[in-house]
Amino acid sequence: MEKNDRRSFLRRSFLGLAATVTAGRLVYAGGKTEHAFPVDKNDTPSLITRRLGKTDMVVPVVSMGVMRADNPALVRAALDKGIRLLDTAHTYQGGRNEEMLGKILKDVPRNSYYLATKVKPDGYDKTKGDFTDDEKVKRTFREKFEISMKRLGIGYVDILFLHAINSRAATLNRAVQEVMQEIKEEGRTRYLGVSTHSHEPEVIRAAVDSGVYDVVLVAYNYRQDHKDEILKALEEAHKAGIGVIVMKTMAGGRPPKSGPALSMGTALKWSLQSEYVATSIPGFTSFDQLEEDIAVARDLTFTEEEKQLIAQAMRGDTLYCDACDECIDQCPHELPIPDLMRAYMYTYGYRETRKARELLDHLGVTPGACASCDECTVTCPKGFAVARKITDITRLREMPQAFLT
Ligand code: SF4
Ligand code: SF4
Numbered sequence: 069m070e071k072n073d074r075r076s077f078l079r080r081s082f083l084g085l086a087a088t089v090t091a092g093r094l095v096y097a098g099g100k101t102e103h104a105f106p107v108d109k110n111d112t113p114s115l116i117t118r119r120l121g122k123t124d125m126v127v128p129v130v131s132m133g134v135m136r137a138d139n140p141a142l143v144r145a146a147l148d149k150g151i152r153l154l155d156t157a158h159t160y161q162g163g164r165n166e167e168m169l170g171k172i173l174k175d176v177p178r179n180s181y182y183l184a185t186k187v188k189p190d191g192y193d194k195t196k197g198d199f200t201d202d203e204k205v206k207r208t209f210r211e212k213f214e215i216s217m218k219r220l221g222i223g224y225v226d227i228l229f230l231h232a233i234n235s236r237a238a239t240l241n242r243a244v245q246e247v248m249q250e251i252k253e254e255g256r257t258r259y260l261g262v263s264t265h266s267h268e269p270e271v272i273r274a275a276v277d278s279g280v281y282d283v284v285l286v287a288y289n290y291r292q293d294h295k296d297e298i299l300k301a302l303e304e305a306h307k308a309g310i311g312v313i314v315m316k317t318m319a320g321g322r323p324p325k326s327g328p329a330l331s332m333g334t335a336l337k338w339s340l341q342s343e344y345v346a347t348s349i350p351g352f353t354s355f356d357q358l359e360e361d362i363a364v365a366r367d368l369t370f371t372e373e374e375k376q377l378i379a380q381a382m383r384g385d386t387l388y389c390d391a392c393d394e395c396i397d398q399c400p401h402e403l404p405i406p407d408l409m410r411a412y413m414y415t416y417g418y419r420e421t422r423k424a425r426e427l428l429d430h431l432g433v434t435p436g437a438c439a440s441c442d443e444c445t446v447t448c449p450k451g452f453a454v455a456r457k458i459t460d461i462t463r464l465r466e467m468p469q470a471f472l473t
Pocket of ligand 2: 401
């Protein structure tokens, strides 16, 4: 069994270099997919895999967003099924997510999985859209990273992401890049990345221009109004050798009861149609959902019925907020409306009230936040009745913990 040590890291880096030279050309010439990891115990078809940019990582098109999972058996089952990349973050479940992974992975050979985590330093100035205090950025990034590594109990991660960035300035911030590059030079991450779920094209292009990031992790789904623009930026990233991972592929979770019966697997399949996308990190939380996502990883072909359902769903109601930020300046009380819409989506899309409650507690918005307005001054291009949704969702803060799901 290979241990979680630096020697393992160096060996993989060396082997990876060779793999990049031989296999990288395949991807850039024709965007071909490769098949590997034929690990399914039932001898069913292998998972479709793609190379992650210029990295040495060849991964199944479905990875695991561990964010909402709290069952170690589900993570083990995902690895047994052939999933190779596990994605977590410093903040998920208040750190319990990384701790859970640490306990699981101590018994798993280090060369049989890839692990990504994310850190966001303090010192972000919302009005400037950038980090403004270099000393604070470097210190807090390092502190959070060390805590994450202790929780994970491993010598290195495969990808270290700058977490949840939404501007070019923050992506290119020098202090952030310096501390991340130091960590990479220390051999404690093999690759660097940036993650975003708003203003995606701007962040993707900044990552390309940076010369620092190897991977981007972006929201990409069939419900986004600006999905064509995102795809164009993803093409540029792919051509520059940046690995593309997509998230929020479920576009707000299960469809409304009145909408077409579009499965989460079909939505995931849509996000993987472009071969600029190397892999996805659906946040499955049950064994049934794992099976559904694994089926997608074996066959990305749409059935005729799925094509029709996608077309219908694109025209239907959505819970997915594009995070375009157009509402921010329209609210005199400066409510964090996109985040509140996310909490609403967690509740009515994902049926994850505990996750929504964590977000609401973090935001500190109380029930009745909209009560002082005679009329809401916010107009959302997606047609969201934001005041009604805010009034509805903030009531969750008064619900006893025992009722949360
Ligand atoms: S609520 Fe509407 S306006 Fe505000 S960020 Fe979301 S999509 Fe944009
Ligand atoms: S009703 Fe709520 S969202 Fe609308 S302007 Fe007032 S505080 Fe802002």
